Amino acid sequence: MGHLLYTLGQVNKKTMHKYEQESKKLGKQSFMYAWILDETGEERSRGITMDVGQSKFETHTKIVTLLDAPGHKDFIPNMITGATQADVAILVVDATRGEFETGFEMEGQTREHALLVRSLGVNQLGVVVNKLDTVGWNQDRFQEIVGKLGTFLRQAGFRESDVTFVPCSGLTGINLVNPPTEEKLLEWYKGPTLLDVIDNFRAPERPITKPFRLSVNDIFKGTGSGFCISGRVETGLVETGDKVLVQPQNEMAVIKAVTIDDVHTSIAYAGDQVSVTLSGIEMQNVSVGYILCDTTQPIPVTSRFEARIVVFNIKVPITKGFSVILHHQSLSEQAVITKLVAQLHKSSGEVVKRRPRCLVKNSNAVVELTTSRPVCLELYRDVKELGRFMLRVGGVTIAAGLVTQIF
């Protein structure tokens, strides 16, 4: 991804040169493009992405905000935060022999990532088959990966027409922006470059007419007075000078300024990644996962709700009293499954069993959840983005859910 930004001119030559030199010193020259998005010392010295990195670039028809999400198991919560804000996703898989297999086997991350983004409402996916240069641009290898992944993604619920596979090499930069020059690849590949794929994604419809909601993703001190929060406008629009309600704290605040990508604007619409400056509220009283919303139509706040969940491939069954971590937008909160209402049929959604004793893997069910602190949720049928959530236990995602009723 870093290389893509560099080629598109988002990173200047001088900085790139600096990264190259510094990464060489650490003996990790191949990470030089990764450094564009991984900025903390910890991330650079370990050579992995830990938190979501944000950047933007332009294609022929679109302005794209890029969220670079971590892939490592321990940082999935961060990845969920990123994925909740995404419209489309690009899945990068390693084509090196053995590497793809470890990622794709039962315990691997590739499966979990694909399932996660699908459950979070992303339905267009670009699959980048990376490092194809290490296997000599072998077509069979590419086809093998396409075959395996394609079957799996169809099972996960992606439509075939919404998934595009692209062969490329991130380090050498082949087939990222410019059409490939590598002859071995040209022999069999005539498809689009990565940039074309991104350009071809359909833009989703934005719920601009709905009441304003913005989920807080980050809080930081900005320049000047007040403090800034950043996040994505989920629905509606926001203008400078608007009064907003901060939920679940139930406090009023005034929007002092709105910036999109460090440029001041007066108004932001649903789908925009913005940072807004707030006043009239203490910085301590806002935390990640809170929602800014319209004062006249505030978001419901609850600590008990009913939801329809899809249970993933889990090792131990879910019973009443299971404590889980609820991931909703940027929020992660401890919650307990207080009631198993009914087990549903996988495809028809009919009730198979009322009040089941436990839920086994790959089942659908209606459950009741209680969170330890009040959270902001919307019914799925009202606002899709704010009605989805994930349940995780012990570093594994166990279920994805939709809010069906708020008590």
Add this chain to the structure above:
Amino acid sequence: MKLVHRNVDKDGEGVIALVPEEPEDMWHAYNLIAEGDCVRASTIRKVQNESSTGSSTSSRIRTTLTIRVEVIDFDTQACMLRLKGRNIEENQYVKMGAYHTLDLEVNRKFSLQKPEWDSVSLERVDTACDPTQNADVGAVVMQEGLAHICLITSSMTLVRAKIDQCIPRKRKGNVQQHEKGLLRFFENVMQGILRHVNFDIVKCIIIASPGFVKDQFYEYMFQQAVKTDNKILLENKGKFMLVHASSGFKHSLKEVLMDPAVISKIADTKASGEVRALESFYTMLQTEPAKAFYGIKHVERATEAQAIETLMISDNLFRVQDVKQRKRYVTLVDSVREFGGDVKIFSSLHVSGEQLDQLTGIAALLRFPMPELEDEDEESDEEK
């Protein structure tokens, strides 16, 4: 806890005198004392005397009171046990039948008279008086921006401090805020550890987190310790253990206690035993659902068939005010033991106990599958 004397007759009626020695003993006492019991303990009362001329003097007097307990209060943070009830023994300072409140104190004897000492309470006295069961462990579960500092003793998990802080994320060209926030967070956690963990008592301190937060924190803490010449930390460096956990929430303690490295260190503490038992229950539920049941009704049925291998029961259930209910649970425990089953009484203060409480407080692993139990359940559902 020290047992001073014990006088229980055949029918189970009698008096036991105990001296609590540690805060944890208060928790045992809380589980022993039920409504309607008589407790005799010494306390301090302020007594006002009025002389013949009308001037009054007040003095503090230590006196021994005997009350019939009506209200029991336990403060988990301070480990204080407060009993309220009517005085049943008159002395020169207090009248018969007056309401009094007793605070049980550490290192002061109290005697407890029960109309019936059942097997569960007698066992509780035995475990409380067993000095080998002491093992204190400090544990810090953390993730970026959230940390819980806990103390784990054999029957209690106490959250001493919760640190919840907002750390700005990394942003383009503005990494300093993130790093500053992180350092401030580490500083707070370190202060929390120094304030709440008594290094003389704890066997080891576990630092658990996802990713590299634990390593970063460990490094930071000892850098600071060297800088400020903090002897306590440096001397106890060997006691720290780094373990993986999936999050900074309290229930990840369960994962920590499952870690082989931790198990070997804290070996047979009750906490890790409980976690393992609960885990085996869940595994059974997955593999052979007809051999794992929860809920009093199912478990009782299984007992009738002498099918129970391991019974897990939360001590919360024994604290019910209703004598009949308690008797029901005690009979259950007794009959399981009689047929050679294993009974594990979970402490509701541990994370595993909390989970069991949510799961109706009672669960059992069976020797042989009893699928008929499940079917019966469906029938009773339809009736409703």
